[in-house]
Amino acid sequence: xxxxxxxxxxxxxxxxxxxxxxxxxxxxxxxxxxxxxxxxxxxxxxxxxxxxxxxxxxxxxxxxxxxxxxxxxxxxxxxxxxxxxxxxxxxxxxxxxxxxxxxxxxxxxxxxxxxxxxxxxxxxxxxxxxxxxxxxxxxxxxxxxxxxxxxxxxxxxxxxxxxxxxxxxxxxxxxxxxxxxxxxxxxxxxxxxxxxxxxxxxxxxxxxxxxxxxxxxxxxxxxxxxxxxxx
Amino acid sequence: xxxxxxxxxxxxxxxxxxxxxxxxxxxxxxxxxxxxxxxxxxxxxxxxxxxxxxxxxxxxxxxxxxxxxxxxxxxxxxxxxxxxxxxxxxxxxxxxxxxxxxxxxxxxxxxxxxxxxxxxxxxxxxxxxxxxxxxxxxxxxxxxxxxxxxxxxxxxxxxxxxxxxxxxxxxxxxxxxxxxxxxxxxxxxxxxxxxxxxxxxxxxxxxxxxxxxxxxxxxxxxxxxxxxxxxxx
Numbered sequence: 001x002x003x004x005x006x007x008x009x010x011x012x013x014x015x016x017x018x019x020x021x022x023x024x025x026x027x028x029x030x031x032x033x034x035x036x037x038x039x040x041x042x043x044x045x046x047x048x049x050x051x052x053x054x055x056x057x058x059x060x061x062x063x064x065x066x067x068x069x070x071x072x073x074x075x076x077x078x079x080x081x082x083x084x085x086x087x088x089x090x091x092x093x094x095x096x097x098x099x100x101x102x103x104x105x106x107x108x109x110x111x112x113x114x115x116x117x118x119x120x121x122x123x124x125x126x127x128x129x130x131x132x133x134x135x136x137x138x139x140x141x142x143x144x145x146x147x148x149x150x151x152x153x154x155x156x157x158x159x160x161x162x163x164x165x166x167x168x169x170x171x172x173x174x175x176x177x178x179x180x181x182x183x184x185x186x187x188x189x190x191x192x193x194x195x196x197x198x199x200x201x202x203x204x205x206x207x208x209x210x211x212x213x214x215x216x217x218x219x220x221x222x223x224x225x226x227x228x229x230x231x
Numbered sequence: 232x233x234x235x236x237x238x239x240x241x242x243x244x245x246x247x248x249x250x251x252x253x254x255x256x257x258x259x260x261x262x263x264x265x266x267x268x269x270x271x272x273x274x275x276x277x278x279x280x281x282x283x284x285x286x287x288x289x290x291x292x293x294x295x296x297x298x299x300x301x302x303x304x305x306x307x308x309x310x311x312x313x314x315x316x317x318x319x320x321x322x323x324x325x326x327x328x329x330x331x332x333x334x335x336x337x338x339x340x341x342x343x344x345x346x347x348x349x350x351x352x353x354x355x356x357x358x359x360x361x362x363x364x365x366x367x368x369x370x371x372x373x374x375x376x377x378x379x380x381x382x383x384x385x386x387x388x389x390x391x392x393x394x395x396x397x398x399x400x401x402x403x404x405x406x407x408x409x410x411x412x413x414x415x416x417x418x419x420x421x422x423x424x425x426x427x428x429x430x431x432x433x434x435x436x437x438x439x440x441x442x443x444x445x446x447x448x449x450x451x452x453x454x455x456x457x458x459x460x461x462x463x464x
Contacts, residue, residue: 044286046428048380107382107425109286156377204417204433204442214386215422217430219454221377224285 038115038231049215052104053083053128059120063093080162082183130176158220159197169210254464260330265449268348269300270319275337280312297381299395300349352405355381375455378429388443411438
């Protein structure tokens with residue numbers, strides 16, 4: 001009977017999503033292991049020379065990972081300055097969190113698979129561009145509630161500035177391989193609002209004291225993302 | 232809005248096995264201020280063919296296109312894959328802020344549209360569209376295109392005659408006549424050897440020396456670098 005239901009979902013695609021939404025009424029259904037929903041998030045790093053910190057994928061019904069014009073949360077500050085996603089992954093609004101647990105080199109792709117027993121409305125994605133002071137990229141609050149099995153959503157996100165650390169590009173302030181400097185620092189010496197990133201300058205372009213060079217420049221989009229519901 | 236669009240595309244992709252031929256009118260506009268596009272190649276094709284995919288290595292055909300503006304080999308590749316190919320609709324270079332239009336009738340099953348042209352003056356930069364799903368519904372659709380780096384040549388930013396041949400380092404031409412000479416070279420190594428978003432050029436303001444032959448005030452851009460309007464009849 002259960003198998004028959006799943007088959008119907010595949011065949012009728014978006015139409016049967018309505019029925020899917022009601023699954024939480026039946027404890028018998030949701031307790032079955034194969035009633036889990038599963039999503040694959042594939043990310044390609046499109047920058048020239050900005051490795052990405054371990055990818056962080058979150059499921060949630062409330063909350064935002066960031067909002068343009070608002071101050072970054074401490075959890076986002078930590079991720080955007082150091083690449084450390086542990087605080088964000090354990091944030092109270094998060095219903096499920098996964099990471100690939102490894103740096104994603106430029107020019108490469110990686111996939112994070114996340115599953116959940118109960119449907120979540122939103123999926124978010126965050127990663128740091130590690131050869132910067134506090135640049136990050138990702139997706140905030142993608143509505144996945146209408147996504148049927150085998151359907152995909154595609155995005156090309158740009159780079160954001162957490163606004164929690166001045167973009168000095170100076171030695172000792174950048175955690176990535178271009179510097180090997182400090183990651184997280186609790187002081188906030190920038191605008192203290194999240195904005196789109198205006199790019200790096202680099203020593204090649206005349207910023208005295210910058211440890212970055214022409215290789216580390218980037219333009220948007222910095223990543224290609226495909227979200228596919230596989231169960 | 233775009234969310235719904237993708238849902239619809241996915242839904243149709245699942246259930247429409249064989250599509251019908253469509254008549255398309257395509258207009259490509261160069262949105263940059265100081266960059267020329269070399270002869271444009273466009274094609275409708277099935278999901279197994281492509282001009283390029285990001286985060287993958289460039290083919291020899293794309294290398295020839297991105298380093299020297301040659302679309303001949305890419306045209307053969309696409310034709311052999313059963314694509315409907317349009318070559319050089321602008322009859323040469325497409326200058327900044329200029330547009331070119333062409334008609335394309337896609338064969339049944341060729342549901343994806345791809346476009347590419349080299350950007351001059353760059354070492355191996357190109358404007359591209361990879362496998363955009365052609366809508367089955369009649370209407371006018373707009374897609375913005377980004378600048379990519381083929382990852383096949385170091386961006387030394389030196390304008391050198393004859394450097395359009397794959398593997399020969401340099402920028403083959405600066406059609407605007409606004410580049411310098413005698414630069415020392417910006418970079419002789421390529422960090423990222425896969426196709427990626429172009430980081431832009433460095434340039435400088437010294438026409439007869441400096442690291443780059445490019446003018447940082449002229450030869451710069453931000454994405455998107457082109458606008459594609461597709462009218463599905």
